Amino acid sequence: MVKKLAVQDIILTLQHYWSEQGCMLMEAYDTEKGAGTMSPYTFLRAIGPEPWNAAYVEPSRRPADGRYGKNPNRLYQHHQFQVVMKPSPENIQELYLGSLKALGIEPLEHDIRFVEDNWENPSMGCAGVGWEVWLDGMEITQFTYFQQVGGLEVSPVTSEVTYGLERLASYIQNVDSVFDLEWGHGVKYGEIFKEPEYENSKYSFEESNQQMLLELFDDYEKEAKAQIKNGLVHPAYDYILKCSHTFNLLDARGAVSVTERAGYLARIRNMAKDVAKAFVEERKELGFPLLKDKNRKKEVTK
Amino acid sequence: MTHSYLLEIGLEEIPAHVVTPSIDQLQKRVNDFLTDNRISFEKITKFSTPRRLAILVEGLADRQEDVEKEVKGPAKKIALDKDGNWTKAAIGFSRGQGVTPGDITFKELKGTEYVYVTKKTTGQAIADVLPDMKNVIEKMTFPTMMKWADYSFKYIRPIRWIVSVLDDQVIPFSILDVQAGNVSQGHRALGKLVTIANATDYEKQLNTVFVVVDAKKRKHRITDQIKKIATDQNWKIQLDQTLLEEVNNLVEYPTAFAGHFDKKYLEIPEEVLITSMRDHQRFFYVRDQAGKLLPNFISVRNGNREHLDNVVKGNEKVLTARLEDAAFFYHEDQKHSIDYYVEKLKDVSFHDKIGSMYEKMERVQVISQELGKFIGLNSSELADLNRASQIYKFDLVTGMVGEFPELQGVMGEKYALLANENPAVATAIREHYMPTSADGDLPKTRVGAVLALADKFDDIGSFFAVDLIPTGSNDPYALRRQALGIVRITRDQKWHFPIQELQDKFLKDLHDHQATFNLDFKQNENAVLEFIKDRVRQWFSQNNARYDIVEAVTKGTDSDILDMLDAAKVLESHKDDKNFKENIEALTRVLRIAEKTDLEADDSLIDPKLFENDSEQNLYDAVETIRKSAANHTINENFQALQSLRPLIDNYFDQTMIMVDDKKVRDNRLIQLSVLAKMIFSIGNLKELIVK
Numbered sequence: 001m002v003k004k005l006a007v008q009d010i011i012l013t014l015q016h017y018w019s020e021q022g023c024m025l026m027e028a029y030d031t032e033k034g035a036g037t038m039s040p041y042t043f044l045r046a047i048g049p050e051p052w053n054a055a056y057v058e059p060s061r062r063p064a065d066g067r068y069g070k071n072p073n074r075l076y077q078h079h080q081f082q083v084v085m086k087p088s089p090e091n092i093q094e095l096y097l098g099s100l101k102a103l104g105i106e107p108l109e110h111d112i113r114f115v116e117d118n119w120e121n122p123s124m125g126c127a128g129v130g131w132e133v134w135l136d137g138m139e140i141t142q143f144t145y146f147q148q149v150g151g152l153e154v155s156p157v158t159s160e161v162t163y164g165l166e167r168l169a170s171y172i173q174n175v176d177s178v179f180d181l182e183w184g185h186g187v188k189y190g191e192i193f194k195e196p197e198y199e200n201s202k203y204s205f206e207e208s209n210q211q212m213l214l215e216l217f218d219d220y221e222k223e224a225k226a227q228i229k230n231g232l233v234h235p236a237y238d239y240i241l242k243c244s245h246t247f248n249l250l251d252a253r254g255a256v257s258v259t260e261r262a263g264y265l266a267r268i269r270n271m272a273k274d275v276a277k278a279f280v281e282e283r284k285e286l287g288f289p290l291l292k293d294k295n296r297k298k299e300v301t302k
Numbered sequence: 303m304t305h306s307y308l309l310e311i312g313l314e315e316i317p318a319h320v321v322t323p324s325i326d327q328l329q330k331r332v333n334d335f336l337t338d339n340r341i342s343f344e345k346i347t348k349f350s351t352p353r354r355l356a357i358l359v360e361g362l363a364d365r366q367e368d369v370e371k372e373v374k375g376p377a378k379k380i381a382l383d384k385d386g387n388w389t390k391a392a393i394g395f396s397r398g399q400g401v402t403p404g405d406i407t408f409k410e411l412k413g414t415e416y417v418y419v420t421k422k423t424t425g426q427a428i429a430d431v432l433p434d435m436k437n438v439i440e441k442m443t444f445p446t447m448m449k450w451a452d453y454s455f456k457y458i459r460p461i462r463w464i465v466s467v468l469d470d471q472v473i474p475f476s477i478l479d480v481q482a483g484n485v486s487q488g489h490r491a492l493g494k495l496v497t498i499a500n501a502t503d504y505e506k507q508l509n510t511v512f513v514v515v516d517a518k519k520r521k522h523r524i525t526d527q528i529k530k531i532a533t534d535q536n537w538k539i540q541l542d543q544t545l546l547e548e549v550n551n552l553v554e555y556p557t558a559f560a561g562h563f564d565k566k567y568l569e570i571p572e573e574v575l576i577t578s579m580r581d582h583q584r585f586f587y588v589r590d591q592a593g594k595l596l597p598n599f600i601s602v603r604n605g606n607r608e609h610l611d612n613v614v615k616g617n618e619k620v621l622t623a624r625l626e627d628a629a630f631f632y633h634e635d636q637k638h639s640i641d642y643y644v645e646k647l648k649d650v651s652f653h654d655k656i657g658s659m660y661e662k663m664e665r666v667q668v669i670s671q672e673l674g675k676f677i678g679l680n681s682s683e684l685a686d687l688n689r690a691s692q693i694y695k696f697d698l699v700t701g702m703v704g705e706f707p708e709l710q711g712v713m714g715e716k717y718a719l720l721a722n723e724n725p726a727v728a729t730a731i732r733e734h735y736m737p738t739s740a741d742g743d744l745p746k747t748r749v750g751a752v753l754a755l756a757d758k759f760d761d762i763g764s765f766f767a768v769d770l771i772p773t774g775s776n777d778p779y780a781l782r783r784q785a786l787g788i789v790r791i792t793r794d795q796k797w798h799f800p801i802q803e804l805q806d807k808f809l810k811d812l813h814d815h816q817a818t819f820n821l822d823f824k825q826n827e828n829a830v831l832e833f834i835k836d837r838v839r840q841w842f843s844q845n846n847a848r849y850d851i852v853e854a855v856t857k858g859t860d861s862d863i864l865d866m867l868d869a870a871k872v873l874e875s876h877k878d879d880k881n882f883k884e885n886i887e888a889l890t891r892v893l894r895i896a897e898k899t900d901l902e903a904d905d906s907l908i909d910p911k912l913f914e915n916d917s918e919q920n921l922y923d924a925v926e927t928i929r930k931s932a933a934n935h936t937i938n939e940n941f942q943a944l945q946s947l948r949p950l951i952d953n954y955f956d957q958t959m960i961m962v963d964d965k966k967v968r969d970n971r972l973i974q975l976s977v978l979a980k981m982i983f984s985i986g987n988l989k990e991l992i993v994k
Binding site: 147 | 317
C-alpha cells in the first residue's frame with residue numbers, strides 16, 4: 001500500500017525527483033493565474049528555440065470553481081505541480097511513471113492509463129495534444145505536448161506534466177475530502193485553506209465590486225498593450241495575467257454575458273499573441289542565450 | 303520457400319477511437335505496397351493495441367516478379383540512316399533503355415513504323431525492397447497529428463520503436479532517430495523488452511510480456527470475463543459494443559473486475575448513473591434479472607489480477623465522488639421552480655449573432671402553435687405544446703445539465719415531471735432533441751414531434767437569417783442533421799410539411815407576435831428551402847431511390863416534403879407500366895412548350911371559343927375534369943389521370959399548331975398548355991426522368 005505522504009512531502013518528493021531529471025526548481029510565480037501553464041515559466045518559455053526544463057508548484061485560482069469550502073473536491077484555489085521539459089524527452093512517459101514510483105505508487109499495484117485528452121486554452125492561444133492520466137479510474141495528471149502557444153506554432157515541442165496535487169494527495173492519503181488532507185506536521189489542509197476558500201468564494205460570487213473589476217480590466221489591458229509597445233515583455237505579461245484573473249472574477253460573478261464573454265476572451269488572446277511574438281524577438285536579440293547548440297543557434301538567429 | 307515479414311510501430315498511447323481505423327489503414331497500405339512492388343504473398347494479419355500497430359505478412363515470395371515492358375522509341379525513318387545503319391537517335395534510345403540496337407524491333411503505329419525494345423526488369427530480392435516500408439509508415443494519416451521533441455514530422459503520437467523483421471533478419475530503416483530492429487516492448491507495468499526472433503513468433507512472444515496483440519482475441523477475452531462475472535453474480539448485462547470497442551483499445555492485457563457503489567445513489571435518475579459509469583468512467587452498468595439498475599458495475603483493468611483490490615477500491619472511490627456531485631445537483635436543482643430557470647435563459651446566448659435562448663423559445667412558441675394547428679393537433683395537444691414550448695430549454699441552466707451536458711432534455715423531462723407538469727409536456731421536452739443522429743430514434747408523441755420540427759426549423763431559419771450557412775464540410779451547428787431530422791419526422795408522422803407555405807405562415811406569425819427579434823428571415827428564405835430539399839435528396843439516396851426520380855420530385859413546384867416522398871413512390875411504382883415512356887414523353891412535351899411562355903397558367907383565361915379543332919376541346923375538357931378534382935385525389939390518382947391524357951395530348955399536337963401568327967389563338971393555346979404543365983409540375987419536373 002502507498003505510504004501516507006503529507007502534501008508537503010509529496011511536493012518535496014516531486015521536486016527532488018524532477019530535479020534529478022534535469023529540471024530547475026522554480027518558485028510559484030507571484031501573479032494570480034488559473035493554471036501553472038500561465039506562469040511565464042511555462043507560457044513564455046515554451047515559445048522559441050531555447051531548451052527549458054523546469055518544475056514548480058503553482059497555486060491556481062479559479063473563481064468559478066469556488067464552493068465556499070463545502071465541496072470535498074472543488075476549490076477556488078488548488079495547487080498544481082508543473083513540470084515542463086523542452087524539447088520533450090523521448091522517455092517522458094517513463095520519467096512520469098518514475099515520479100509515481102517515487103511517491104510510492106507502484107504501477108504493478110494499480111491501473112495506470114493514458115486516456116486521450118487534447119488540451120486547449122483558446123484565451124491564451126494555446127493548444128496541445130496528450131492525455132489525462134488515470135490512476136485506478138481517477139484523473140491525477142494532465143499530460144500535454146504543446147503544439148501552439150500564444151498563437152505561435154512551437155518548435156521544439158515542450159512536454160508539460162501537470163499533477164493535480166490535491167487529487168494526488170487525496171489518493172495517497174486515502175481521504176474523501178481535500179480538507180482532511182495532512183499538509184505537514186499534523187496540520188490539516190482544511191485548517192489552512194477552509195476559511196480562505198469560504199471568503200474567496202463569497203467574494204467572487206457575491207461581494208466583488210463589479211464596476212471596479214470592469215475598470216481594472218480595461219486599465220490592465222491598456223497597460224499591457226502599452227508595455228508591449230515599449231518592448232517590456234515581462235511587465236506586459238504580468239498585466240495580461242491580471243486581465244485574465246480579473247475576467248475570471250467577473251465571470252464568476254455572472255457579470256459577463258455570453259456575448260461579451262467571447263469578446264473578453266478575444267481581447268486576452270490578442271494580447272497573449274502579441275506578447276508571445278515580442279518575447280521571441282527579445283530572446284532573439286539576446287542571441288537565445290540558453291541555446292547551447294552552436295549550429296542550431298546560427299540557424300535560428302540569422 | 304516463402305517468407306514472413308513483421309512490421310510493428312510502437313507508439314505512445316494512441317487515442318482509443320483511432321486504433322481500429324489506423325490498423326485498417328496500415329493493412330491497406332502494406333497490401334498496396336506489396337502489390338505495387340510486385341511482391342506476391344498469401345496472407346496479411348493485423349494486430350493492434352493502444353501502443354502498437356503491427357502487420358504480419360505470410361507466404362511472401364523470395365523476389366519481386368520480373369516484368370517485361372515494351373517501350374516505343376523514335377520512328378524507323380529516324381532510327382536508320384539512308385544506308386540502313388543505326389542513327390545516333392536509335393543508339394541513344396537503346397542505351398537509355400539499357401539494351402543494344404540489336405534488340406530493336408519495328409512495329410507499325412497509325413501508319414508509321416516505330417522502333418520498339420522490350421525492357422526487362424528483374425525483380426529484386428524482397429529484403430532489398432522492404433526497407434521502403436519506411437514510406438508506408440510515414441504516409442499514414444490520422445484525424446489529429448502532433449509533433450514532438452525538435453522534429454517537424456507529424457504523427458498520431460510519438461513513435462518510440464519499430465520492429466521490422468523478415469523471418470529472423472532485421473530489415474533496417476529509420477524514422478527520425480528510431481532505428482527499426484527486432485526488439486519490442488511489453489506491457490508497461492507487467493512486461494519488459496522482448497526480442498522478436500522470428501516474424502511468425504510475434505503474437506506468442508508478445509503474450510509472454512503481457513500483451514494480447516490480436517484485437518479480436520482481446521475483445522473476446524474481455525467479453526468472456528465480463529459475462530463470467532455477470533453470470534456468477536446473477537446480473538443482466540447488455541454489452542454496449544461502442545464501449546467495448548473503446549475499452550478494448552485502452553488496454554493491452556485485460557482483466558475485468560466488479561465494483562459497487564452505495565445504493566442510496568439509486569434515487570438519482572438512472573440516466574445520470576449510466577452516464578457517470580459508461581461515459582465518464584468507461585464502466586459497464588448492470589441490472590438484476592427483472593431489469594432494475596443495480597449499484598454495481600464491471601470495469602476492465604489494463605493488467606492482471608494482482609493487487610486488483612487497489613484498483614477496485616480506487617475506481618469505486620472515483621465513481622462515488624461523481625455520484626455525490628450528481629446527488630448534490632439533483633437536490634439543488636429541485637429547490638427552484640421551472641419559471642426560475644426559464645427566466646435565467648434570458649442570459650443564456652443561443653448564438654451571439656442570433657440572440658438568447660429565451661428569444662429562441664419565444665419564436666418556437668409562435669411557430670410550433672402555427673404548425674400544430676396546421677397539422678391538426680387537438681386542443682389539449684395544442685395546450686400541452688404551448689406549455690412545452692414556453693419552457694423546453696429550462697434544464698440547460700440546471701446544475702445537473704451543466705455537469706452532464708449530454709443529459710439535456712432527459713433531465714428536462716425528469717424535472718418537469720417532478721414539478722407536476724403534464725406528462726405530455728415533459729415527454730415533449732425530451733423528444734424535441736430527437737433524432738440526435740442520422741438514424742437516431744424519432745419522437746413518439748405528436749406534441750414532441752411538432753416541438754422537434756419547430757425547434758429544428760427555427761435553428762435552420764435563424765442561422766440562415768444571419769448568414770451562417772453550412773458550406774462544404776463546414777456545418778458547425780449540425781444544421782444538415784436538423785434538416786434531415788425534419789424530413790424523417792414528417793415522413794414518420796405522415797404529416798404534410800409544405801416548406802414554402804409554412805415559411806410564409808411562420809414569418810407572418812413572428813411579425814404579428816413581434817418575435818422576430820430583428821432577424822431577417824426573408825433574405826435567405828430560398829436558401830432554406832433548397833437546403834431542406836437537399837436533405838430530402840439525401841434521404842432518398844440513403845434509401846436507394848432512383849436518381850432521376852429524386853431529381854424530378856425535388857425540382858417540382860410542390861415544396862411539401864411528404865408529397866415529394868409520395869410522388870417518388872408513385873413514379874417508382876409506375877416506371878415499369880406499359881406505355882410509361884410514351885406517357886412521360888407526351889407530358890414532357892407539354893412542359894417544354896409551356897416553358898416558352900410567361901403567360902399566367904390560369905384556366906379562367908382560356909377561351910374555348912378560340913378553339914379551332916376537336917382535339918383542343920377534348921384536351922380542355924379532360925384537363926378541366928382532372929384539375930377540378932385534383933385536390934381530392936391522391937398523388938397516385940392524379941398522376942394516373944395525367945398519364946391517361948397521352949392520346950389526347952398526342953392528338954392535340956397532331957392537329958394543332960401552337961405557334962400560329964394569330965396572337966389571340968396562340969396565347970390561348972399556350973395558356974392551355976401552361977395550365978396542364980402546372981398540374982404536372984406539382985408532381986415533379988418530369989423532364990428529369992430518364993425513360994428508355
